[in-house]
Amino acid sequence: xxxxxxxxxxxxxAVLTRxxxxxxxxxxxxxxxxxxLTMRRLGTRLGVAAMSLYRHLPNRDAVLAAAVxxxxxxxxxxxxxxxxxxxxxxxxxxxxxxxxxxxxxAVPLLATHPVDIDLGLELLAGLLDRFEAAGIPRQAALTAxxxxxxxxxxxxxxxxxxxxxxxxxxxxxxxxxxxxDQWFEAGLRAMVAGFxxxxxxxx
Amino acid sequence: xxxxxxxxxxxxxAVLTRxxxxxxxxxxxxxxxxxxLTMRRLGTRLGVAAMSLYRHLPNRDAVLAAAVxxxxxxxxxxxxxxxxxxxxxxxxxxxxxxxxxxxxxAVPLLATHPVDIDLGLELLAGLLDRFEAAGIPRQAALTAxxxxxxxxxxxxxxxxxxxxxxxxxxxxxxxxxxxxDQWFEAGLRAMVAGFxxxxxxxx
DNA sequence: CTATTTTGTGTACGACGTAAGCTTACAACG
DNA sequence: CGTTGTAAGCTTACGTCGTACACAAAATAG
Numbered sequence: 001x002x003x004x005x006x007x008x009x010x011x012x013x014a015v016l017t018r019x020x021x022x023x024x025x026x027x028x029x030x031x032x033x034x035x036x037l038t039m040r041r042l043g044t045r046l047g048v049a050a051m052s053l054y055r056h057l058p059n060r061d062a063v064l065a066a067a068v069x070x071x072x073x074x075x076x077x078x079x080x081x082x083x084x085x086x087x088x089x090x091x092x093x094x095x096x097x098x099x100x101x102x103x104x105x106a107v108p109l110l111a112t113h114p115v116d117i118d119l120g121l122e123l124l125a126g127l128l129d130r131f132e133a134a135g136i137p138r139q140a141a142l143t144a145x146x147x148x149x150x151x152x153x154x155x156x157x158x159x160x161x162x163x164x165x166x167x168x169x170x171x172x173x174x175x176x177x178x179x180x181d182q183w184f185e186a187g188l189r190a191m192v193a194g195f196x197x198x199x200x201x202x203x
Numbered sequence: 204x205x206x207x208x209x210x211x212x213x214x215x216x217a218v219l220t221r222x223x224x225x226x227x228x229x230x231x232x233x234x235x236x237x238x239x240l241t242m243r244r245l246g247t248r249l250g251v252a253a254m255s256l257y258r259h260l261p262n263r264d265a266v267l268a269a270a271v272x273x274x275x276x277x278x279x280x281x282x283x284x285x286x287x288x289x290x291x292x293x294x295x296x297x298x299x300x301x302x303x304x305x306x307x308x309a310v311p312l313l314a315t316h317p318v319d320i321d322l323g324l325e326l327l328a329g330l331l332d333r334f335e336a337a338g339i340p341r342q343a344a345l346t347a348x349x350x351x352x353x354x355x356x357x358x359x360x361x362x363x364x365x366x367x368x369x370x371x372x373x374x375x376x377x378x379x380x381x382x383x384d385q386w387f388e389a390g391l392r393a394m395v396a397g398f399x400x401x402x403x404x405x406x
Numbered sequence: 407c408t409a410t411t412t413t414g415t416g417t418a419c420g421a422c423g424t425a426a427g428c429t430t431a432c433a434a435c436g
Numbered sequence: 437c438g439t440t441g442t443a444a445g446c447t448t449a450c451g452t453c454g455t456a457c458a459c460a461a462a463a464t465a466g
Contacts, residue, residue, distance in 0.1 A: 011412025012462040039454065051455075052414045060454065111314045111357075114364045140389075146361070147354070147390030154314075154357030158349070161317045186343075187350030190397025191390070197400075198393060214443025215431045242423065254424075255445045263423065 016048060018056050022066045026103070029067065033105040037063075065113050071106055072115045072123065075099040079126045081133070086196050088130040089144065093152050093188050100156035107160045111153055136199050144195045151191060155184050219251060221259050225269045229306070232270065236308040240266075268316050274309055275318045275326065278302040282329045284336070289399050291333040292347065296355050296391050303359035310363045314356055339402050347398045354394060358387050 024045045028037045039060055043050040057063050075096045079088050100107050121128075124145060131141030159180045227248050231240045242263055246253040260266050278299045282291050303310050324331075327348060334344035362383045 010410075010464055012414070014413060016413080038452080040452085049415050051416080054455075055413060108311075108315050111360050112311050112364060114361065143386050143389045144393070146386065147358075147393065150357035150361055150390070151350070151354045151394075152357075153360070154353035154355075155350075157314050157356070158317065158353055161315060183346050183349065186346045186401075187353070187394070190347070190350065190401060191354075191394045192397070193400060194393030194395070194397035197396060198389075212433055213441075214433080215445070217444060219444080241421080243421080252446050254447080257424075258444055 016046065016052060016056055018066065020046060021053060021056055021063065022070050025063050025067045026070065026106070029105050029109070030103055034109060039063075061113075064109055065116075067106065068110055068113045069116055069119055071099060071103055071110065072120070074102075076123045077126070079130060081129075083130055085127075085130040085134050085136070085141075086192050088127055089148055089195075090188060090192055092124075092127050092145070093148050096149060096152045097156060097184065100153070101159070104160040107153075107156050111157055134200070140199060144199070147195075148188070148191060151187060152184075155180075155187065219249060219255060219259055221269065223249060224256060224259055224266065225273050228266050228270045229273065229309070232308050232312070233306055237312060242266075264316075267312055268319075270309065271313055271316045272319055272322055274302060274306055274313065275323070277305075279326045280329070282333060284332075286333055288330075288333040288337050288339070288344075289395050291330055292351055292398075293391060293395055295327075295330050295348070296351050296395075299352060299355045300359060300387065303356070304362070307363040310356075310359050314360055337403075343402060347402070350398075351391070351394060354390060355387075358383075358390065 021042065025037060025042055028041060028045060039050040039053055042063070043053055046053075053063070057066065075092075075098075077091055077095045079091070083091070100110065127145060128138070128141055131144070132138070224245065228240060228245055231244060231248060242253040242256055245266070246256055249256075256266070260269065278295075278301075280294055280298045282294070286294070303313065330348060331341070331344055334347070335341070
């Protein structure tokens with residue numbers, strides 16, 4: 001339906017692209033937050049009327065979903081084929097977390113709009129391979145990966161959802177960041193160690 | 204500021220209460236979802252004009268925050284003083300998850316609006332005691348508890364955020380429910396086992 | 407030049423959150 | 437009893453949102 005065949009040539013030339021729209025959406029998100037990401041603002045930023053966006057995406061929610069997919073792609077890592085799965089899993093967690101903290105206003109979005117499932121599997125293929133190489137059944141591998149992913153997302157939600165004025169940050173940001181870093185590491189270590197014990201640590 | 208002193212007697216008698224409002228909000232949430240929870244609808248359901256609600260709560264967000272606190276209180280458990288902490292932790296996770304799945308439309312809300320911190324600590328006091336009884340430092344206990352809480356929330360987000368038509372549910376709901384149950388158990392077991400190994404399982 | 411096709415625009419509608427000022431229904435006091 | 441004070445609820449109104457619909461503009465194909 002949308003963006004069907006780019007049958008080039010005919011018709012008024014497009015000043016808008018799905019990609020340009022998504023990029024602008026993420027910029028607004030990062031700069032001003034989710035509430036500021038309105039169709040009108042997005043249009044203004046692209047030098048276009050709000051309604052023009054609807055030629056490329058069916059509604060606001062589709063803009064958000066596209067932004068989610070784009071952001072998730074930022075979290076991919078490439079893994080040396082020699083990396084054992086527990087380390088690969090931890091590296092994925094770090095990378096995912098880094099992406100989330102790099103776009104704090106987008107975290108509630110990622111939490112609410114699950115990434116497209118096929119895209120997700122594609123992006124995680126390299127990680128899945130590390131499990132397969134250790135002879136771990138695909139289902140068990142997916143469980144471990146998803147459990148970690150879910151932990152990382154939940155943790156990021158807690159971190160960005162707590163206005164930095166509140167409790168645990170006695171002083172400035174540095175202390176709060178350290179607090180969350182340590183917490184993150186501890187939970188991640190526990191979970192990975194638990195799976196390691198259950199699945200055998202490879203080869 | 205709001206609901207200051209219920210200096211009874213004077214003035215027009217109140218047909219509205221904070222509690223009645225919060226209860227109605229949760230009913231709407233459960234029945235029709237977050238988007239349906241508007242001030243006008245909430246007013247209608249209580250037989251009152253939308254603006255009347257503002258006598259009791261400063262704005263819509265306060266309604267949501269109050270609903271969050273109320274829901275979280277549903278998840279408390281009381282623990283036998285003999286329960287070892289790993290079991291207590293797992294029971295908390297189950298209880299928390301049960302509450303979340305009992306209010307699927309509220310899950311994104313819980314994800315976005317962190318529960319009031321003092322209320323949270325109060326509700327978790329019993330659980331914290333189980334760690335203290337095993338001689339585990341408070342900070343380590345909090346890390347473990349919060350890690351589990353964050354995992355549970357993330358998992359619930361994944362479960363309720365995936366429209367049941369999509370991938371893993373080959374048949375109906377039962378299969379999907381079983382899928383998520385098994386995943387949940389596996390991740391939880393891994394994390395609790397990991398903390399057990401790290402903290403010692405309590406003399 | 408005309409027809410066709412695609413993209414962007416203008417206008418309009420209904421719903422939202424909520425600010426401001428008004429009305430209503432009580433208790434207290436004379 | 438009437439008057440007054442006060443808290444609760446109501447009416448109206450404003451600005452903003454997403455988006456349906458009909459139209460204008462800008463290119464190519466014949």
